[in-house]
Every structure is written in C-alpha cells, then in structure tokens.
Amino acid sequence: MARNITPKETDYSQWYLDIIKVAELADYAPVRGCMVIRPTGYSLWESIQKHFDDAFKETGHVNAYFPVLIPNSFLEKEAEHVEGFSPECAVVTHAGGELLEEPLVVRPTSETVIGHMYSKWIQSWRDLPILINQWANVMRWEKRPRLFLRTSEFLWQEGHTAHATEEEAMEETLKMLEVYRRIMTEILAIPVIVGEKTAGERFPGAVNTYTCEAMMSDKKALQAGTSHFLGQNFSRAFDIQFQNQKGEQEYAWTTSWGVSTRLIGALIMTHSDNDGLILPPRVAPVQVAILPISTNDSVMEEQLLPRALEFSDKLDQMLGGRFTFVDKQFHMRPGDRFFYHLQKGVPLRLELGEKDLAAGTVRAVRRDTGSKEDIPFENVPLRVKALLEDIHKNLYTRALDFRIANTFSASTLEELKVIVEEKGGFVETYFAGTPEEEKKIREETGATPRCMPLNDTCTGTCFLTGKPHARKTIFAKAY
Amino acid sequence: MARNITPKETDYSQWYLDIIKVAELADYAPVRGCMVIRPTGYSLWESIQKHFDDAFKETGHVNAYFPVLIPNSFLEKEAEHVEGFSPECAVVTHAGGELLEEPLVVRPTSETVIGHMYSKWIQSWRDLPILINQWANVMRWEKRPRLFLRTSEFLWQEGHTAHATEEEAMEETLKMLEVYRRIMTEILAIPVIVGEKTAGERFPGAVNTYTCEAMMSDKKALQAGTSHFLGQNFSRAFDIQFQNQKGEQEYAWTTSWGVSTRLIGALIMTHSDNDGLILPPRVAPVQVAILPISTNDSVMEEQLLPRALEFSDKLDQMLGGRFTFVDKQFHMRPGDRFFYHLQKGVPLRLELGEKDLAAGTVRAVRRDTGSKEDIPFENVPLRVKALLEDIHKNLYTRALDFRIANTFSASTLEELKVIVEEKGGFVETYFAGTPEEEKKIREETGATPRCMPLNDTCTGTCFLTGKPHARKTIFAKAY
Ligand SMILES: [Zn+2]
Ligand SMILES: [Zn+2]
Numbered sequence: 036m037a038r039n040i041t042p043k044e045t046d047y048s049q050w051y052l053d054i055i056k057v058a059e060l061a062d063y064a065p066v067r068g069c070m071v072i073r074p075t076g077y078s079l080w081e082s083i084q085k086h087f088d089d090a091f092k093e094t095g096h097v098n099a100y101f102p103v104l105i106p107n108s109f110l111e112k113e114a115e116h117v118e119g120f121s122p123e124c125a126v127v128t129h130a131g132g133e134l135l136e137e138p139l140v141v142r143p144t145s146e147t148v149i150g151h152m153y154s155k156w157i158q159s160w161r162d163l164p165i166l167i168n169q170w171a172n173v174m175r176w177e178k179r180p181r182l183f184l185r186t187s188e189f190l191w192q193e194g195h196t197a198h199a200t201e202e203e204a205m206e207e208t209l210k211m212l213e214v215y216r217r218i219m220t221e222i223l224a225i226p227v228i229v230g231e232k233t234a235g236e237r238f239p240g241a242v243n244t245y246t247c248e249a250m251m252s253d254k255k256a257l258q259a260g261t262s263h264f265l266g267q268n269f270s271r272a273f274d275i276q277f278q279n280q281k282g283e284q285e286y287a288w289t290t291s292w293g294v295s296t297r298l299i300g301a302l303i304m305t306h307s308d309n310d311g312l313i314l315p316p317r318v319a320p321v322q323v324a325i326l327p328i329s330t331n332d333s334v335m336e337e338q339l340l341p342r343a344l345e346f347s348d349k350l351d352q353m354l355g356g357r358f359t360f361v362d363k364q365f366h367m368r369p370g371d372r373f374f375y376h377l378q379k380g381v382p383l384r385l386e387l388g389e390k391d392l393a394a395g396t397v398r399a400v401r402r403d404t405g406s407k408e409d410i411p412f413e414n415v416p417l418r419v420k421a422l423l424e425d426i427h428k429n430l431y432t433r434a435l436d437f438r439i440a441n442t443f444s445a446s447t448l449e450e451l452k453v454i455v456e457e458k459g460g461f462v463e464t465y466f467a468g469t470p471e472e473e474k475k476i477r478e479e480t481g482a483t484p485r486c487m488p489l490n491d492t493c494t495g496t497c498f499l500t501g502k503p504h505a506r507k508t509i510f511a512k513a514y
Numbered sequence: 515m516a517r518n519i520t521p522k523e524t525d526y527s528q529w530y531l532d533i534i535k536v537a538e539l540a541d542y543a544p545v546r547g548c549m550v551i552r553p554t555g556y557s558l559w560e561s562i563q564k565h566f567d568d569a570f571k572e573t574g575h576v577n578a579y580f581p582v583l584i585p586n587s588f589l590e591k592e593a594e595h596v597e598g599f600s601p602e603c604a605v606v607t608h609a610g611g612e613l614l615e616e617p618l619v620v621r622p623t624s625e626t627v628i629g630h631m632y633s634k635w636i637q638s639w640r641d642l643p644i645l646i647n648q649w650a651n652v653m654r655w656e657k658r659p660r661l662f663l664r665t666s667e668f669l670w671q672e673g674h675t676a677h678a679t680e681e682e683a684m685e686e687t688l689k690m691l692e693v694y695r696r697i698m699t700e701i702l703a704i705p706v707i708v709g710e711k712t713a714g715e716r717f718p719g720a721v722n723t724y725t726c727e728a729m730m731s732d733k734k735a736l737q738a739g740t741s742h743f744l745g746q747n748f749s750r751a752f753d754i755q756f757q758n759q760k761g762e763q764e765y766a767w768t769t770s771w772g773v774s775t776r777l778i779g780a781l782i783m784t785h786s787d788n789d790g791l792i793l794p795p796r797v798a799p800v801q802v803a804i805l806p807i808s809t810n811d812s813v814m815e816e817q818l819l820p821r822a823l824e825f826s827d828k829l830d831q832m833l834g835g836r837f838t839f840v841d842k843q844f845h846m847r848p849g850d851r852f853f854y855h856l857q858k859g860v861p862l863r864l865e866l867g868e869k870d871l872a873a874g875t876v877r878a879v880r881r882d883t884g885s886k887e888d889i890p891f892e893n894v895p896l897r898v899k900a901l902l903e904d905i906h907k908n909l910y911t912r913a914l915d916f917r918i919a920n921t922f923s924a925s926t927l928e929e930l931k932v933i934v935e936e937k938g939g940f941v942e943t944y945f946a947g948t949p950e951e952e953k954k955i956r957e958e959t960g961a962t963p964r965c966m967p968l969n970d971t972c973t974g975t976c977f978l979t980g981k982p983h984a985r986k987t988i989f990a991k992a993y
Contacts, residue, residue, distance in 0.1 A: 062631065065588070066618060069581035071631055074646060077578045097553035098560065102543040102667055103582070103620070103651050104604065109544070125583065125609040127620065130666075131655035132601040139545060141582070141606065141620070152541065152550055161845075167553060172582055172651065176610035187609075188581055366640075 038374060042309045047253045052182065054303055057378045058312040061182045068180035068187030075379060076299060078320035080190065083298055084170065086222045086318065087192060090214045096166045096194065101148050103172070104139040109147035123175040125187070141174040146240075146291060149195045150273030157287060159278045163199045164207070168192055183300035184257075184514050191295035197275060197287040201266070204288035208264040211292040212245045215260040223298065224315035224431040225249050225305050226438055227259055228461075228509065230486025235470030238291075242266035248485045248509065250438040251304035254459035256485045256511035259301050262292035300514070305434050306403075312380030313402055315430050316423040322358040323350055323419060324376040328369050328388040335365070339387055346385065346397070346415055353416045377402060382426050383419065385410075403429050442509075446498050451510060452480045460511065461485070465495035467505035482510040517853060521788045526732045531661065533782055536857045537791040540661045547659035547666030554858060555778060557799040559669065562777055563649065565701050565797065566671060569693045575645045575673065580627050582651070583618040588626035602654040604666070620653040625719075625770060628674045629752030636766060638757045639678045643686070647673040662779035663736075663993050670774035676754060676766040683767035684743055690771040691724045691741040698738055702777065703794035703910040704728050704784045705917055706738055707940075707988065709965025714949030717770075721745035727964045727988065729917040730783035733938035735964045735990040738780050741771035779993070784913050785882075791859030792881055794909050795902040801837040802829055802898060803855040807848050807867040814844070818866055825864065825876070825894055832895045856881060861905050862898065864889075882908050921988075925977050930989060931959045939990065940964070944974035946984035961989040 039057050043050040055061055060076030063069075072080060088098075104127060127139040142148070153165060170192050177187045194211060198204040212229060219225045227247035237244040241263040249259050270276070270286040279285045306313040316322045325346055327339035340363075347359040360381070364372055376384050386398040396409040399419070403426050410418045441460030445451040454462050466484060468476070476499065477483050487506045497505035518536050522529040534540055539555030542548075551559060567577075583606060606618040621627070632644060649671045656666045673690060677683040691708060698704045706726035716723040720742040728738050749755070749765040758764045785792040795801045804825055806818035819842075826838040839860070843851055855863050865877040875888040878898070882905050889897045920939030924930040933941050945963060947955070955978065956962050966985045976984035 062634075064581040065585055065627065065630055066581050066583045069583060071581065072579040074576035074578045078576065080579075081577065097557065099553045099556045100551040100559075100651075100669065102545050102548035102550065103653070104545045104548060104667070106544055122611040125606045125618070127604045128607045129617075130604040131657060138608075139604070148544065151544055155541075172579075174582070178610060188583070190579065 038378075040309055040311060040378075043252065050309070051300075051303060054307050054312050055182050058380060060299065060303075060312070063180075063182070066187070068177040070180075070182055070186045070188070072190070072296070075320075079299060079302075079314070079318070080296055082318050082320050083223070084192075086218050087214075087294060088168075088170075090218060091168050091192075091194065094166075094210060094214060096168045096196075099167045099169060100171070101142075101145045101152065101169060103142055105142050105145075105148050107138045107140055109151065110140060123177075125174050125176055142171070143173055143175045144293075145169060145171070145173075145193055146195065146269060147273070150269050150275060150289075153195075153197050153270075153287070153289075154274045154276070157197060157275055157277050160199045160280055163197060163277060163287065164203065165197045166194075166207075167196065168194045181300075183296055183303070189296045191293050194290070194292045196290045197270070198289070199277065199279060199285075199287070201288050204266075204290050205264055208243070208245060208262050208290045208292070211290070212247070212260075212262040215247050215262065215292070215294060219247055219249070219259055219298075220431065222315070222317045223302055223305075224317075224427050224434065225259065225301055226431060226435040228486060228488050229490070230488040230509070232261075232486055233466070233468075233470075233473060233484040233508065235473035236484060236486075238263045240265060240268050240272075242268065245489075246486050248511075249301055249305060250434075250441065250461060250511075251301070251514065252307075252437065253304070254441050254461075254511075256461065256509075256513040257297070257301050257304065258485070258513065259298060260292070260294040263290060265289045265291060306430050307380065311378030313430070314380035314382060316382040316427050319358070319380065319382050321360040321376075321379070321381050322354060322423060323383045323385060324360050324362055324381045325350075325385045326362045326369075326372055326376075326387065328372075328386060331389070334389060334392075338392060339389075342392065342412075343387055346387075349416050350419055353420060373400075383422055385415075385419075401426060403433075445510075448476065448479065448499055451476070451482065451498070455480045455482045455510070455512060462510045464498040464508060464510065465493075465505035466499065466508035466510075467497035467502040468499050472499055476510070480510075481512050483513055485509045485511050485513060517857075519788055519790060519857075522731065529788070530779075530782060533786050533791050534661050537859060539778065539782075539791070542659075542661070545666070547656040549659075549661055549665045549667070551669070551775070554799075558778060558781075558793070558797070559775060561797050561799050562702070563671075565697050566693075566773065567647075567649070569697060570647050570671075570673065573645075573689060573693060575647045575675075578646045578648055579650070580621075580624045580631065580648060582621055584621050584624075584627050586617045586619055588630065589619060602656075604653050604655055621650070622652055622654045623772075624648060624650070624652075624672055625674065625748060626752070629748050629754060629768075632674075632676055632749075632766070632768075633753045633755070636676060636754055636756050639759050642676060642678045642756060642766065643682065644676045645673075645686075646675065647671055660779075662775055662782070665775075668775045670772050673769070673771040675769045676749070677768070678756065678758065678764075678766070680745070680767050683745075683769050687722070687724060687741050687743040687769045687771070690769070691726070691739075694726050694739040694741065694771070694773060698726055698728070698777075699910065701794070701796045702781055702784075703796075703906055703913065704738065704780055705910060705914040707965060707967050708969070709967040709988070711740075711965055712945070712947075712949075712952060712963040712987065714952035715963055715965075717742045719744060719747050719751075721747065724968075725965050727990075728780055728784060729913075729920065729940060729990075730780070730993065731786075731916065732783070733920050733940075733990075735940065735988075735992040736776070736780050736783065737964070737992065738777060739771070739773040742769060744768045744770060785909050786859070790857030792909070793859035793861060795861040795906050798837070798859065798861050800839045800855075800858070800860050801833060801902060802862045802864060803839050803841055803860045804829075804864045805841040805848075805851055805855075805866065807851075807865060810868070813868060813871075817871060818868075821871065821891075822866055825866075828895050829898055832899060852879075862901055864894075864898075880905060882912075924989075927955065927958065927978055930955070930961065930977070934959045934961045934989070934991060941989045943977040943987060943989065944984035945978065945987035945989075946976035946981040947978050951978055955989070959989075960991050962992055964988045964990050964992060 040053040041049040232244040267286040519532040520528040711723040746765040
C-alpha cells in the first residue's frame with residue numbers, strides 16, 4: 036500500500052528519508068548539511084515547542100535571547116569544552132567589508148556567552164537563582180548530515196541556570212530531566228529510560244550529565260534530551276561569583292539542559308510505518324482530518340461540507356484549539372486524499388460520504404491500526420476523544436513493548452558483541468570502566484554506554500573489568 | 515522622581531538607553547553591535563510575536579525555517595539586491611576545520627534562499643499560493659549600533675509569498691500591510707501612517723514598497739514595518755516558474771513583508787516618560803502588578819497576600835492568561851517596589867495595605883497618568899478592565915495628538931529645511947522627484963521621504979521640481 040516509500044525492512048535509512056519527503060517535513064538546503072524545515076515539519080516543531088515552553092514557564096523559567104556570534108576567545112576559556120566542539124565550528128572572519136580582528140564563531144551552544152553575561156548580572160545571592168531558557172538556532176558542522184538527526188544547523192532550546200547552592204542546582208538538573216521525561220512519554224508517546232551518563236559520554240565540562248534515551252524502531256538508541264549539572268566548572272571559567280548571605284564571595288552553581296529538532300527524528304523512528312508518518316495525537320498539529328466525499332457538487336456544498344465544518348467546530352472546541360482539518364482537495368481522487376493524510380501521520384481520519392450521511396454516521400479510520408468504525412453523528416465528539424486517547428496509549432505501549440522485547444543482558448564483552456551484532460537493541464550489564472575502556476568497547480562492538488538508569492540502583496560485577504559495585508548500565512548502538 | 519534616567523529633554527539618546535537599562539530590556543553583547551535581549555525584553559517580544567503570529571495564521575499563513583547561512587553566489591544573482599546589503603554582511607569562510615570553497619553569508623534576509631527553494635517546490639498553479647512566514651535572527655553589520663533600532667543581529671519575521679497572478683500578489687501585499695497597521699494601532703497603541711515608499715526608499719528589487727511610519731516622541735520618524743510587492747523580479751532571478759491553467763510556463767508573482775525587534779524601540783520612544791518605560795496594556799506581559807504592603811508579617815501572610823492572590827486569579831481569568839504579577843519583594847521598601855514596576859512600564863499597579871484592607875478597597879495607580887483611585891473589592895475585575903481599556907486609548911490618543919501637533923506643511927525646499935531644523939516632526943508636501951533628488955533633499959535638510967499616504971490621494975505641484983500631479987508625501991528625519 037505504501038507509495039514512494041522504501042520499506043523499512045529493505046533500507047531503514049532510505050525509509051526514514053522517504054517518510055520525511057512524502058510528509059513534506061524537511062528538505063536539504065543549498066548549504067552543505069543544512070536543512071529547510073518545511074511548513075508541515077515546522078508546525079510539528081511549534082507543537083513540540085509549545086509543550087516544552089509551557090512546562091518551562093510553569094517551573095519558573097523565563098526566555099531570553101543571546102547573540103548568534105561568539106568571540107573565538109570565549110571558546111578557548113574553557114579548554115575541556117572546546118575540545119568537544121572546535122572542529123564543528125563555522126567561523127566568521129569578515130564583517131562590514133573588513134577582516135575582523137578576532138574571528139567569531141556561529142554558536143555551537145551558548146554556554147560561554149551566557150556565562151559571560153551572568154558574570155555581569157550576578158552580584159549577590161539576591162540575584163539568584165537565574166532561570167533562563169533560550170530557543171535558538173545553533174551550528175555544528177556535519178560531514179555526514181542526516182535530516183533532523185545530524186544537520187549543520189538545527190533548532191533547539193538551551194536552559195542555563197545559576198544557583199546559590201549545590202543542592203539547588205542539582206535539584207534543578209533533575210527537575211528539568213523529569214520535565215523532559217514527562218513530555219516525551221505523555222505527549223510524544225516515546226518511552227524513555229532516564230539515566231546518568233558514564234564519564235566518557237558526559238557533556239564536556241559537566242560534573243554529571245543526565246539523559247532520556249529512547250529506542251528507535253531499528254533498535255538503535257537515540258539520546259532525546261540531556262540535563263547537565265555543571266557544578267562550579269563554568270562559573271570558574273566565566274567568573275560568575277556572588278556574595279552569599281554571610282557576605283563571602285562564592286562561585287555560582289550552574290546547570291544546562293536542552294532538546295532539539297532531533298525530537299522530530301525520534302518521533303518518526305519511534306512510531307512511523309511503511310505507509311508514512313504516524314504522529315501521536317497530543318503533539319500532532321492536525322489530530323483529525325475530516326474528508327467529505329462525493330462527486331455530486333450540490334450534495335457536497337449543501338450537505339456534506341456543512342456537516343464536515345460542523346464536526347470540525349465541535350471537535351476543535353473539545354480539543355481546545357484548531358486541531359482539525361477539513362479536506363477540500365476535491366480535485367483529488369478519494370484514495371489520494373486518504374493517502375495524503377495518512378502519509379502526513381494524522382492520527383484519525385473521518386470520512387463522510389453520501390451513504391454515511393444517509394446512515395447518520397461518519398467513518399473513523401485510525402492511523403495507528405488502520406481499524407475502521409462508523410460513529411453515529413451525535414457520538415462524534417465523545418468517541419473521537421476516546422479514540423485519540425486510545426491512539427496515544429497504543430503508540431506508547433507498542434513502543435514500550437518493542438523496547439522491552441529488544442532489551443537483553445550480557446555479562447561478558449563477547450556476549451555484548453554477539454547481541455549487538457546479531458540482535459541489536461539495548462544490552463543491560465554492570466559497568467565500572469574508564470572512558471578509555473568505553474572507547475575500546477565501542478571499537479570492538481559498535482555500542483556505547485547509553486546511560487545508568489536512575490530507577491535501577493542494583494550494582495554488580497563490571498562485565499569488562501571485574502570490579503565490584505559496578506552500576507547497571509545500558510549499552511547500544513546509537514544515533 | 516526619575517531614578518537613574520536622564521530626562522529626555524536633556525539627552526534623548528541617553529534617555530532611551532537609560533529606559534532600556536532600568537527596565538532590564540536588553541544589554542550589549544560582547545560582540546560588536548550585537549545585543550542580548552534580557553527576560554523582560556524578551557517576554558515583550560514574545561507578546562508582540564504572538565499577536566502577529568496569530569494574525570498571520572488567521573490569514574492563512576504557515577511558518578517554516580530556512581538556513582541561517584546562504585551561499586555568497588545567491589546574493590550575486592540579483593545584482594540590485596546585493597548593492598543594498600553587501601557591506602553589511604558577516605561572512606563565514608571556515609567551517610569543519612577547513613577553508614570553504616565558497617564563502618557563506620549569515621542571512622541579512624532570506625529572500626534568496628527562499629526563492630531557491632520555491633523554484634524547487636513550485637511546478638504548477640496548484641502549488642500556489644505559497645504563504646510562508648519565518649521567525650528568525652538576521653544579521654546586518656552595524657558600525658553605529660543602537661539597542662533595538664540598529665543592531666548587527668536582530669530578530670524578525672519575514673513573510674515570503676508566491677502567487678499565480680499579479681492581482682493576488684498585490685492583494686496579499688496590502689492585506690499584510692493592513693495586518694501590520696491593525697496590530698500596531700490596536701495592540702501597540704502606536705499610531706502609524708500607512709503609505710507607499712518613493713522610488714529612492716523602496717526595498718531593492720521591489721516594484722512597490724509599503725510602510726507603516728510612526729512618529730517618535732523626539733518627532734523623528736520610525737519605519738515600523740514594510741510590505742513589498744516584488745512583481746516577477748525575484749521569480750525571474752530565482753527561476754520560480756509554474757505551469758498556469760492554460761498549460762503555459764509563467765513566472766510567479768511574489769511578495770515579502772517584515773517586522774522586527776525594532777518595534778520594541780518604537781514602543782519605548784512612543785510611550786515612555788522620564789520615569790521609565792510605559793507599556794500599552796494589550797502588549798504588556800504584566801498588565802497589572804499587585805502589591806500587598808505591610809511590615810506586619812502575620813497580617814501579610816494571613817490577610818494581605820491571600821487577598822492579593824485572589825485578585826490575581828480573578829484578573830487573570832478576566833484577562834484570559836497570566837497577565838498579573840503578585841509582588842513578593844518584601845525585602846524592598848514600598849517606594850522601591852512601586853518604582854520597580856513603574857520603571858518596567860506595568861500599565862496598572864494595585865496597592866493593598868492594612869488601611870485598604872480595613873476600608874475594603876484597593877488602590878489603583880495608572881502608569882500613564884499617575885492618577886490614583888480606590889476600588890471596592892467587589893468592583894476590582896470590572897474596574898480594572900475599564901482602566902486598562904482607558905490606558906490603551908489614552909496612550910494611543912496622546913501619541914496621535916502629538917503627531918498631529920507636530921505635522922506641518924511645506925511648499926518649498928527652504929520651508930522644508932526650516933521646519934525640519936527648527937521644529938522637527940513630519941512635513942507634508944507634494945513630491946514627484948527622482949531618487950537623485952531625494953538624495954539632494956536629504957543632504958540639504960537631513961529629511962527623507964517617509965511615505966506617500968495611501969488614504970490621501972490629493973495631488974499637487976511638486977515642491978522641488980514644480981512638476982504637476984505630484985503625490986502627497988511626508989518628509990522627516992528618521993531612525
Ligand atoms: Zn560552549
Ligand atoms: Zn536578500
């Protein structure tokens with residue numbers, strides 16, 4: 036039934052790109068590695084943004100905007116950090132028709148410039164906490180771009196907070212991790228494992244990095260969002276000091292956390308099938324497509340279309356926004372109209388033809404299961420509501436079941452290697468190795484430690500080094 | 515009464531910067547000419563954005579995102595356009611650790627790259643119209659930056675539409691001009707004159723440029739938003755062709771339109787006074803500040819604060835969002851707390867002390883007039899609503915009266931020069947000169963043609979050339 040989509044079993048990578056193409060989510064830009072986010076993709080990003088932004092504001096955060104260009108010297112201040120990004124930078128050397136005295140880097144992240152401003156704004160404990168978030172474009176040059184997953188430019192949010200105490204900063208780090216987990220599971224229907232990164236996978240400069248890890252439908256892992264406890268590392272590098280209540284000068288405790296347009300990639304690879312995109316209802320810009328169908332113009336204009344618009348109004352009212360779309364693409368064949376919405380991932384399609392009208396019912400078709408049912412007119416709002424809730428649950432459960440079915444245990448390097456090669460998926464084990472040992476595992480198996488789950492405090496013997504009290508750790512190949 | 519603010523009569527330019535500083539709207543960034551938009555300023559931008567974005571969507575537009583870097587060759591495609599921007603460009607020459615084969619320009623505007631994508635997306639009349647808007651950062655290198663008015667980087671929206679017919683494109687151009695006018699007057703309370711630009715002030719490449727021109731409180735003009743009818747100029751430069759209903763290839767008709775963070779500068783210079791910022795209620799992120807005041811902790815906690823929170827809930831419900839702020843800065847003296855909100859431009863302040871509580875009233879203080887009144891508890895929502903409406907009206911009328919009082923007529927170059935030098939303000943005249951003659955006028959008087967008002971179709975003899983049938987034109991010094 037798929038049109039213009041390579042089956043995922045044939046070529047997963049091509050399937051992914053085909054989904055993006057037929058749903059018109061994005062396109063490659065004329066600049067290497069950059070993307071154009073097309074209206075359908077951008078409306079999805081707006082919907083994702085709104086859920087996160089509301090949650091940030093509810094937890095006391097405010098938005099601000101910092102400059103896109105950063106003096107090169109700023110990146111040198113914090114040596115450890117630079118090593119992480121330097122080859123990825125796009126560098127402005129000329130501006131205003133002149134060679135610049137100091138090159139400027141297009142922000143790969145705004146830690147440094149925000150740190151610089153915080154050192155100016157923060158004087159006393161009364162100025163703390165500072166709870167700022169920024170929605171912005173960032174740039175990390177990519178040699179092998181992949182739409183939404185790795186592009187030279189992408190959109191994201193970066194939270195940067197400064198606190199008077201270590202405890203408060205750690206609380207913030209975990210609070211935002213929980214915000215991420217909640218939205219990913221409850222809105223995006225993506226099951227995630229919440230955990231701590233191992234030393235080798237930590238954000239450069241962070242004391243601790245926490246992550247939400249998801250399993251894609253090819254069994255590879257995708258890091259969907261991270262929250263960093265930076266201790267006093269950044270405040271030392273950027274001289275963010277404040278006078279505490281005792282009158283002493285102290286370095287502030289900082290955090291940072293971010294999610295990006297990569298989440299769109301995660302949505303595609305978690306839920307979609309060989310027919311195209313599948314969107315979970317709570318994040319779908321169009322939750323219900325309503326299609327009046329008839330070749331009889333007067334029936335269409337006098338009966339079907341008015342009825343479709345009436346359903347649209349009622350459903351929008353119930354859904355609390357404009358989440359329905361009345362399809363008026365009458366120049367297209369009904370089958371093409373069905374496929375249009377199916378490929379765009381619309382969770383529920385309501386078809387209304389002359390026979391339906393006579394029967395006083397509308398035909399509802401679920402995107403996730405393809406199942407159909409006829410709903411009496413008077414039941415439409417309530418039944419649609421229930422169906423949308425069920426679609427969310429089904430998508431979440433389906434993805435969770437898939438992850439559980441593809442999670443294995445290993446107690447030796449050989450076992451890990453065999454599982455990764457032959458089955459794929461997540462591999463649970465106990466691990467207490469160094470970053471060098473992580474590198475060795477990666478070279479031998481292709482897998483990296485994704486995280487040490489927070490809700491699993493069991494310890495055991497390290498599968499690699501034999502050290503005792505090693506923490507439960509998940510390994511997988513990752514995007 | 516002003517604190518840390520230079521009176522506008524002493525030094526307008528410093529007054530403007532002081533307002534921004536005390537209201538914490540923005541700060542200079544460590545990169546020349548760039549700004550940091552602080553949380554108070556950014557929440558104002560978010561409020562402005564929301565009003566425009568809603569109106570764009572209501573008129574059928576969708577958002578999308580195009581890359582921040584543009585190949586230098588794109589800017590050369592359309593020679594006329596380049597001349598307008600080239601010295602303003604920031605140029606990326608290195609990326610990924612290598613010298614790029616072709617330099618990339620940080621977008622000064624996205625016409626070129628959007629044109630490039632449109633040429634790929636548009637094949638047939640069925641693909642038209644394309645009604646896309648982008649919210650983005652853009653960069654035009656500034657040697658003499660001024661926060662919100664001229665910064666090397668700023669935030670804006672740029673609408674870019676393509677149509678099958680000239681009529682439809684012209685209709686779109688004027689429709690968006692009207693959207694701008696409506697929001698500027700009805701939300702920002704900024705009276706604007708809607709008009710057409712003269713040839714010398716037109717956007718490079720445009721057939722017609724339309725503008726909303728406002729008068730600032732120093733009598734200078736500020737171009738608050740523009741809408742361009744581009745004819746087929748851009749579609750020829752970027753090969754945007756489509757097959758029309760007759761089966762012929764035709765170039766599309768395009769438009770573009772934009773407003774930017776400059777509107778924040780316009781808000782400041784239209785409404786504010788020597789005490790600080792004044793925000794019109796409909797765009798103010800905080801419309802009402804509620805201040806419980808007492809040195810008695812138990813009265814505060816048991817009586818005043820609960821009452822303040824109750825008012826806050828009721829008012830938010832009435833206003834349809836979180837537009838109130840309950841001030842809990844109890845470590846500050848009452849006078850400092852009043853000033854805090856006054857300097858941030860909050861339209862209405864409600865003070866609630868022990869005496870007010872006893873009398874069953876709350877004291878309301880208007881930011882625009884300073885007038886005070888005691889409102890009985892039960893009348894608070896209705897009276898606040900009426901006061902906010904009146905504040906909007908008063909701010910608009912005050913600005914309109916100011917503009918009318920500072921608009922003069924001239925019928926010779928000498929008159930124009932004298933008015934501009936001695937009085938300032940807008941000067942109405944009839945003009946039919948060339949771009950070279952506009953330049954001459956500018957050199958002699960400092961004034962430029964701001965626009966030819968759309969609602970004034972009178973013609974007369976050109977004040978400069980003596981040509982007949984010249985259109986009514988407004989001249990002024992401008993930001
Ligand atoms: Zn950084
Ligand atoms: Zn351009």
